[in-house]
Amino acid sequence: MDSKRAVHIYHRNLAIAVGLILLVFALIPMAVKSPYLLNIFVLVFYMSTLSMAWNLLGGMTGQNSLGHAAYMGLGAYACCLLVVKTGANPWLAGIFGMVVVGLVAGIVFYPCFILRGPYFTLVSIAFGESIRQVIINSAFFGRASGVGLPFGSDSWVHFRFTSKVPYYYVGLLMMIGVYLVMKKIDRSKMGFALKTIREDEDAAAAIGINPTRYKIMAVVISAMVAGLVGFFYASYIRYIDPELMIQAKSTESVLPAIVGGAAYVEGPIIGGLIMIPLSEYLRANFSAILPGINMLMYAVALLVVIRFRPAGILGWYMNSRTKAFVDEKILRKPPLGVLEEVEMMGYRKGEA
Amino acid sequence: MAEAPIIEVKNITKRFKGLTAVREVSFSVREGGITGMIGPNGAGKSTTFNMICGYYPPTEGRIFYKGQDITDKKAYEYTNMKIARTFQIMKPLKNLSVLDNVVASSYFGHAGAKNVKEARERAMEVLQFTGLYEKRHVLSKDMGTPDQKRLEMARALATRPEMLFLDENMAGLNPAETEDAIRLIRRINESGVTILLIEHIMQAVVSLCEEVIVLHHGEKIAEGTPEQVMNDPYVMEVYLGTKKEDAHA
Amino acid sequence: MSMFLQACVNGLLMGGFYSLMGMGQNIIFGVMKIVNFCHGEMLMVGMYLTFILYTYLGIDPYLAVPIVAVTMFCLGSVIQHTLITPSLGTKSFTNLLFLTVGLGLLLSNGALVIFGSEYRSIRTAYSQTYIQLGPVTMALPRLISFGVLIVVTIALFAFLKYTTIGKQIRAVSQNPVGAEVVGIDVKKIYILTYGLGIALAGTAGALLTQFYTIFPTAGASFGFRALIVVVVGGLGSIPGAFMAGIFLGLLETMSALFISPSYSDLIVFMTFIVILVVRQTMIARRK
Numbered sequence: 001m002d003s004k005r006a007v008h009i010y011h012r013n014l015a016i017a018v019g020l021i022l023l024v025f026a027l028i029p030m031a032v033k034s035p036y037l038l039n040i041f042v043l044v045f046y047m048s049t050l051s052m053a054w055n056l057l058g059g060m061t062g063q064n065s066l067g068h069a070a071y072m073g074l075g076a077y078a079c080c081l082l083v084v085k086t087g088a089n090p091w092l093a094g095i096f097g098m099v100v101v102g103l104v105a106g107i108v109f110y111p112c113f114i115l116r117g118p119y120f121t122l123v124s125i126a127f128g129e130s131i132r133q134v135i136i137n138s139a140f141f142g143r144a145s146g147v148g149l150p151f152g153s154d155s156w157v158h159f160r161f162t163s164k165v166p167y168y169y170v171g172l173l174m175m176i177g178v179y180l181v182m183k184k185i186d187r188s189k190m191g192f193a194l195k196t197i198r199e200d201e202d203a204a205a206a207i208g209i210n211p212t213r214y215k216i217m218a219v220v221i222s223a224m225v226a227g228l229v230g231f232f233y234a235s236y237i238r239y240i241d242p243e244l245m246i247q248a249k250s251t252e253s254v255l256p257a258i259v260g261g262a263a264y265v266e267g268p269i270i271g272g273l274i275m276i277p278l279s280e281y282l283r284a285n286f287s288a289i290l291p292g293i294n295m296l297m298y299a300v301a302l303l304v305v306i307r308f309r310p311a312g313i314l315g316w317y318m319n320s321r322t323k324a325f326v327d328e329k330i331l332r333k334p335p336l337g338v339l340e341e342v343e344m345m346g347y348r349k350g351e352a
Numbered sequence: 353m354a355e356a357p358i359i360e361v362k363n364i365t366k367r368f369k370g371l372t373a374v375r376e377v378s379f380s381v382r383e384g385g386i387t388g389m390i391g392p393n394g395a396g397k398s399t400t401f402n403m404i405c406g407y408y409p410p411t412e413g414r415i416f417y418k419g420q421d422i423t424d425k426k427a428y429e430y431t432n433m434k435i436a437r438t439f440q441i442m443k444p445l446k447n448l449s450v451l452d453n454v455v456a457s458s459y460f461g462h463a464g465a466k467n468v469k470e471a472r473e474r475a476m477e478v479l480q481f482t483g484l485y486e487k488r489h490v491l492s493k494d495m496g497t498p499d500q501k502r503l504e505m506a507r508a509l510a511t512r513p514e515m516l517f518l519d520e521n522m523a524g525l526n527p528a529e530t531e532d533a534i535r536l537i538r539r540i541n542e543s544g545v546t547i548l549l550i551e552h553i554m555q556a557v558v559s560l561c562e563e564v565i566v567l568h569h570g571e572k573i574a575e576g577t578p579e580q581v582m583n584d585p586y587v588m589e590v591y592l593g594t595k596k597e598d599a600h601a
Numbered sequence: 602m603s604m605f606l607q608a609c610v611n612g613l614l615m616g617g618f619y620s621l622m623g624m625g626q627n628i629i630f631g632v633m634k635i636v637n638f639c640h641g642e643m644l645m646v647g648m649y650l651t652f653i654l655y656t657y658l659g660i661d662p663y664l665a666v667p668i669v670a671v672t673m674f675c676l677g678s679v680i681q682h683t684l685i686t687p688s689l690g691t692k693s694f695t696n697l698l699f700l701t702v703g704l705g706l707l708l709s710n711g712a713l714v715i716f717g718s719e720y721r722s723i724r725t726a727y728s729q730t731y732i733q734l735g736p737v738t739m740a741l742p743r744l745i746s747f748g749v750l751i752v753v754t755i756a757l758f759a760f761l762k763y764t765t766i767g768k769q770i771r772a773v774s775q776n777p778v779g780a781e782v783v784g785i786d787v788k789k790i791y792i793l794t795y796g797l798g799i800a801l802a803g804t805a806g807a808l809l810t811q812f813y814t815i816f817p818t819a820g821a822s823f824g825f826r827a828l829i830v831v832v833v834g835g836l837g838s839i840p841g842a843f844m845a846g847i848f849l850g851l852l853e854t855m856s857a858l859f860i861s862p863s864y865s866d867l868i869v870f871m872t873f874i875v876i877l878v879v880r881q882t883m884i885a886r887r888k
Contacts, residue, residue: 062695064694064695064698111878111882115877118694118698119832121698122832122873122877123874123877125825126825126829126871126873127870127874129825130870130871130874133867133870134867136863137863189459192452192455193460195445195452196457199445199446199447199448202407202427202443203439203443203445205426205428206428206430206431206438206508207431208464209460210426254702263447291713291718292710292711295710296707296710296714298706299703299704300707302699302703303700303703306688307688307700310691310696336489343472
């Protein structure tokens, strides 16, 4: 079969598969009416997004932060305070929140980028806790009582709804949007720079990559996306408090990425889709009798993954026979050489 | 040929907390040629190399590239100056494929690719040139030593250097692989790249280098053509006495 | 003035615990180069173990200390052998990091599931005894704990410096490959080291039970302070960990006294960040 046609058929099959999945997700709120179940989806969407934010820094750049809940919290607080104190529009306040978080992260971490590996992680924990402590001690931030968003009727302008359905769609769009951004970064010059830094910082410098510059970019983007999730969370729950930023929440934000496969942009999404519903199911049904059972399960899953499949679920899948089967029989993916050949032809055509 | 030297090193010294690893070493590298640096283990070759490549600064002394003082330049500024290096302890980007390794470096340097298309094309070209094209989809951590060494060079070449520093590229290769490496290095030089290399394998030094610098205990003890150096009595006493056995290893 | 002295003493006594935790963390990091993120949870396990021994077997907490230490040592060894060593091969810091994080999660939630979230405590005949030394009041259990700490520190220091195994441990921490070449069973040393570190954490927990409430996340703040102690005190240095722990305890009480109790955490963390960044910058400059 002609190479170009084979690739064309593969791309078409891929598009159909993705389209089907998106369609299913788009239609779920029509079939599922229970707010409890819809809430689980919303949870998956924003936790996966937060995890993707973490993964830019952790999985792609190799800098493991255990303080990401603080960025989400800071974004939420910046946004809520602006709304409450000045009556600003929540959407704009959300952008403001993202900018604030980005600035704080960039400025604070600028000197911290000398730190590698465990030291970076330790600073991220200390920094996260510090932000939380500042908020607890500050009347401006509402201390431990937190900040509530104003009540009112349903409105897109103010991003508040009684039903969970609009949040479902916004959350889904947010997750997809962030995914596309991360995917773009993954394939770009910056993505390669970050991955090189992750593998070997000295080799990166030898190639011409300024490690500090790229790490800061990664931190700022990662923090801003976390801030975005903070804005979403605040608009959804309508109330935020310092509990949002405790260490346990930071750890929770990382688990979907590790379980799903930190080396892949899709990892956090897969991890989230699998672990979060499971965890919520356990929490809803068993935490009365056995409190903490859901996190216990999460911990066991994490340990099992790290011990036996450190590359995560996706890491296992990418090398599995299942994938080979899916690629060959269902998607009709042509061999790599053919894909490359057609890609190169495309490039040359562009030149002429 | 009285060409200006492309690299000039003036009296560089490196002290590490009480140990003087390199003491007042000076030499120059002719543009367009292949120069070698040899010496017994611990002579200070890698330290000198690392200083010239900006890995760490010399305690004293200055380094010039095409007349410009580059002593204080940071390591990541080198490819912008058209200088590239490889590492003695290989640093493949383990979890990336061979292709991705080279695509990564194609984006950087003075002629960094502007987009994915350019980066991939350049990567393919470099892979063909270094003979790694067939293995381009292999994960770099799964490759054997000779291929990883070639990957080091491929990554360096993708940044389009004029000056290439090779740090013991032939350690651990068998005779056939060494011949391949020698051919590749010659091809790189013929394409217009000046080369400074550290080597232990005398066969490679003799067949490649037009000029050799000998270091011992952190000092330069001889320089000249390979023949001159090999016949220098002090060099023979200090170094080549053991080297003759090594060359057959 | 007397408040100042009291704060000093309090800081000293609490700092002792941070030292103890820091030393255990130090040994583990020094030898295996992994950050044991479940160190705090191990302290908590030690607390619950002591609680069980006291409530169900009537064993006095101080007598329980050796039992707890040995049990925790075994626990640590098993964990090291089954979970950590196999993952060491991947040379992925991320893996090892989240392995210990996962362990911590497992332990704290396990405790939650088994024991529930109620606060528990042990009160013996002498837990309410106070000693007066001039203007300063000290709870007897805290004083005894500090004494135990001193003994343990000296013992540990001597063990590492003078015994054969101690020297082997230090050899492995400096150069695992070299140590193996010389004939040291590196895997065995790893097991020993981790077990020892965990035993120290458990001991700290056992000692704490007399005057600190027991609950599943009791160890969290101690765990993080252990990390601060390791970083500030310098890797591989037992005396360093000892001093850093005391310093940390004093920093806490002093900032509570002179600034405000609710700010003491913040000050501790910020100080830590500053020290860390300054230190690493200096190391980088020296190159």
